[in-house]
Amino acid sequence: MNHYLSPTMKQLLVFFLLLVFAVPVSSNEIPLVSNIYSRNSICLNGKWNYIIDPLENGYYDYRLEPSRRGFFLNRKAEEPSDLVEYNFDTSPTMDIPSDWNSKDPNLFFYEGTVWFKKDFKINKKEGVKYILYFGAINYESKVYVNGKKVGEHVGGFTPFNFDITDFVEDGNNFVIVKADNTRHRDAVPTVNTDWWNYGGITRDVFVAALPETYIEDYLVQLNKNNHQEIAGMIKLNKPVAGQTLTLEIPELKIKKQFSSDANGQIVFDIKKVKPELWSPENPKLYDIIISKDDETITDRIGFRSIETQGKKILLNGKHTFLRGISIHEEAPFRQGRAWSREDAVTLLGWAKELGCNFVRLAHYPHNEHMVRVAEELGLMVWSEIPVYWTISWENEDTYRNAEKQLRDMIYRDKNRAAVVIWSIANETPHGSSRDAFLSRLAAFARSQDSSRLISMAMEVTFSTNNMNRLKDNMSEHVDVISFNQYIGWYRNTPEEAANMIWRIPYDKPVIISEFGGGALQGKHGDKGERWTEEYLEELYRQNLSMLDKIEGFSGVTPWILVDFRSSRRQLPGIQDYFNRKGLISNWGIRKKAFFVLQHFYKKKQEEFK
Ligand code: GCB
Secondary structure (H helix, E strand, O other), rough: OOOOOOOOHHHHHHHHHHHOOOOOOOOOEEEOOOOOOOOOOEOOOOEEEEEEOOOOOHHHOOOOHHHHHOOOOOOOOOOOOOOOOOOOOOEEEEEEEOHHHHHHHHOOOOOOOOOOOOEEEEEEOOOOOEEEEEEEEEEEEEEEEEEEEEEEEEEOOOOEEEEEEHHHHHHHHHEEEEEEEEOOOOOOOOOOOOOOOHHHHHHHOOEEEEOOOOEEEEEEEEOOEEEEEEEEEEEEOOOOOOOEEEEEHHHHHHEEEHHHHHHHHEEEEEEEOOOOOOOOOOOOOOEEEEOOOOOOOOEEEOOOOEEEEEOOOEOEEEOOOOEEEEEEOOOOOOOEEEEOOOHHHHHHHHHHHOOOEEEEEOOOOOOHHHHHHHHOOEEHHHHHHHOOOOOOOOOOOHHHHHHHHHHHHHHHHHHOEEEEEEEEEEOOOOOOOHHHHHHHHHHHHHHHHHOOOOEEEEEEEEOOOOOOOOOOHHHHOOOOOEEOOEOOEEEOOOHHHOOOOOEOOOOOEEEEEEEEOOOOOOOOOOOOOOOOOHHHHHHHHHHHHOOOOOOOEEEOOOOOEOOOOOOOOOOOOOOOEOOOOOEEOOOOOOOHHHHHHHHHHHHHHHOOO
């Protein structure tokens, strides 16, 4: 190993070690198997039987002796006289991944517990580890294999996995999941959000079959201070020394062998390479092969740098304007949670059509396909955790929960060149306990990743007449100042935007992380009439020309690409439980404002050529 690391290399090393050792995982959860899509695995997507359990009867059937209680046992009546009051096999099935709200009309507004069961076969072999992996379950889950509990997880948008080697048998097995999307005051997010609380097993499920000693994690990254250096680490799941690990990047003619240290890891730093850099104009990805004698992992990785200089954002050293759009993880056309590669291709294809080079994946980590497809299409990504509105700032458990979601988001996507900003919060009311909570989170994000920018969506707190000032103690903790503002919708008229003056008193780039208004696609009228496409069109025109005058204006992610379900949007005939601020309707039809933004982005693209 190189003992003469430059300061940046040392920082990187500290980052790796933090990543490796400062990982507090809940008792049965094991560190995430990186890049599940390249592992030897069986996919458990498909039909799962389910039982709706609003009264938590699955645990508390007190008439039974404790050893026979619990749906997770999957008991069957063995004698005609046996009393068993549930049966997974005769219960309905649901396609997984999905959200139950859009799959079963009885569950449209449902919040509570649903039990799921899936049978699977394993050809169990000695010396193989079986890892059960969930892309996400919203919000709380308890997982059982063959009637025994393997673990639990909290947080609706991050992946987790359990080692089930000792739970599975050769031949038939079953997994039962108790998923519960009940909202809690102290949870992350808390009880009040402007999106649908979709419940269920919402992302891909796998059982990976891995060698006893397997490659758990890796990082392959450009040195941001030297574009001719690729640095990173590879880590085994065990502290095995002397294991040969190979890293190949064929297109760059790199093939290096390393030997793991006593911690079961290697840290590398490859000099004098000249990778073509990843950018929206040239989203170049390299095939990467990481292997050892009994295992091969492939990935596609891009190399780029992202930094700020005064009020500018520099991508690969070049001043860049982020032509963005905010997106919820909401499936176009069929309504419900998006989860597949196809969903990602549709949503991000629309972002490309708008002329975007950037997307804000709001307000929680989206599924891995979204980030990977964004990377392939040349879209930079803002990725966020659901620290949204009024979190329980003084509750240490709430902090821990938020920190874990932040860590898991960074851990999963650290190899994605597309991700340029980690966002730690959205629209949080000012106060000292909020500042303490968020500054701790920002410092934590930096300890996990020093190669990307940190931001959060702030709010304008000071405005008199036409003067708008941003004053937020969190400004010193972020790299990019971002804020949401709704002139023309929640404040003032669209026309009044013309007279607005903005003062952002920080020497940092400024992104407007939200602006927008509601329009029902197909409703036409005067530009002064709410909910018409013409109103929204005017609002976009006025806002864009206002924002363009802000000093340090470095990007914008209007709210939002597509109309999305929200139970707080109740106006009959207009909203019908949809937030109508989309530039595209939930049926995929572009509203007039879409073309205003498209035009603006053409202009910006020219300006920043
Ligand atoms: C906001 C929130 C976003 C809402 C939006 C709205 O400021 O950040 O989650 O959906 O406003 O439509 O009001």
